[in-house]
Amino acid sequence: LKLENKAKRKLQKQICQVVLDHFEKQYTRELGNTWTNVRDVLTYPLCWQYAVLLNKFSQSAELENTLPVKGYHPAFQGPLPYLPASLKCYVRRTPGRFPAQKHQAGKLKEYYLLNAASLLPVLALEVKDGEDVLDLCAAPGGKSVAILQCAYPGQFHCNEYDDLRSRWLKKTIESFIPDPLTNLIMVSKLDGTQIGDLKPELYDKILVDAPCSNDRSWLFSSDIQQATLRLIQRKELSFLQFQLLRSAIKALRPGGSLVYSTCTLSKAENSDVINLILNSCSNVMPVDISEMAKAVSQEFTFLSGTQQHELLVLPEKGRAWGPMYVAKLKKM
Structure with a gap:
């Protein structure tokens, strides 16, 4: 108990009060009582959880056998509308982090540690072999790696405007994706707001994992x-x-679809942005993702009362995933 109290005191010191006060006002207004539980998770890293995404390009039977022994189980088990057998992600109910692997030149990593909710935008995107895919704001690269676990796109364009983050993205791809395949991946540093004019109607699927107020990290x-x-x-x-x-x-090509995601709870950056797009772009329509949400509701807690084309993952103890907002649109 003494140790726990000491850890608590240490963590309290690290929390940025300015940010917490700001969130307190906004999220109490937007989420009501739900915010209290979410806040308790976000401000207490000792209860955070990490998922283990296996890398199919560097498979290890030993690792797959070790995970269940350590209390891990597959994150996605329900009848999902889209779940390629090659996407293997493991989670466990208890907090803690699987040891990270260091980057080694010429050696692929066997797994990627991430917030399990980060895979929901990828599952919602439903990439199939041969499709042309754009990951618009791709760094640090976890979702790009996850997309490549699911399918082999025709062309895969990973874009990151920020210089430092772009280097991080390249390193991630280098660490997880084998050479023949990396040659098919185009990594660019274009301004994402200009890509539509530079590459009109070029992609079947686009992921917009947008820069946002990252609630988890901002609090610290x-x-x-x-x-x-x-x-x-x-x-x-x-x-x-x-x-x-x-x-x-x-x-996006006509008939193509797009997934928008953020890691914030903020309504202004989530449903408000999507509503603005739906009201101002006559050539897009919302796509129902409620079936996916229902299929993963054992593992994730969602905000109730959202529209069928969107979901918001709320962190709670034992299921400390998120925040993660996901919305899906289709171009007509």
């Missing part, structure tokens, strides 16, 4: 000035997200 900002600035600039994010979506719609 060590630089108060930077945190304060972020909160001031937060309002501008929804406009950027809208521009990225509009650009993605231009880049």
Whole structure:
């Protein structure tokens, strides 16, 4: 108990009060009582969980046998509308992190550690072999890696505008994807808001995992000035997200579909952005993803009362996944 109290005190010190106060006001208003439970998880990293996504390009039978012994089980077991057998992700109910693997030149990693909710946008996108795919804001690369576990796209374009994050993306691809396949992946540093004009109607599927106010990491900002600035600039994010979506719609072929995701609870960056797109773009329609949500409801907690084309994963103890907002649209 002493140790736990010590850990608690240490964690309390690390929480950025400016951010917590801001979230407290906003999310109490938007989520009501639900926020209290979510806050308890987000502010207490000792209860956070990490999923293990296996890399099919570097399979290890030993690893697959070890995971169940350590209390892990497959994250996705329900009758999902889309679940390729090659996508293998393991989770466990208890907190803690599987040891990470270091990057080694010429050696592929066997697994990727991630928040299990990060795979929901990939499952919603339903990429099939031969389709042309764009991951518009691809760094650090976990979702790109997950897409390649699911299918072999015709062309796969991974874009990341930020220089540092783009290097991170390249390293991730290098660590998980074998050479012959990396040659088919185009990594670019284009401005995502311009891609629609540069590459009109070129893709069958687009993932817009948009820059957002990352609730989990913002709560632990060590630089108060930077945190304060972020909160001031937060309002501008929804406009950027809208521009990225509009650009993605231009880049999408008619009949193609798009998944938008963020890792924030903020309504302004989630359903408000999607509603704005639906109201301003006559050539897109919402796609029902409620069947997917229902199939994974054993493992994830969702905000109730959302539309059928969207979901919001709420972290709770024992299922500390998210926040993750996912919405799906189709171009007509």
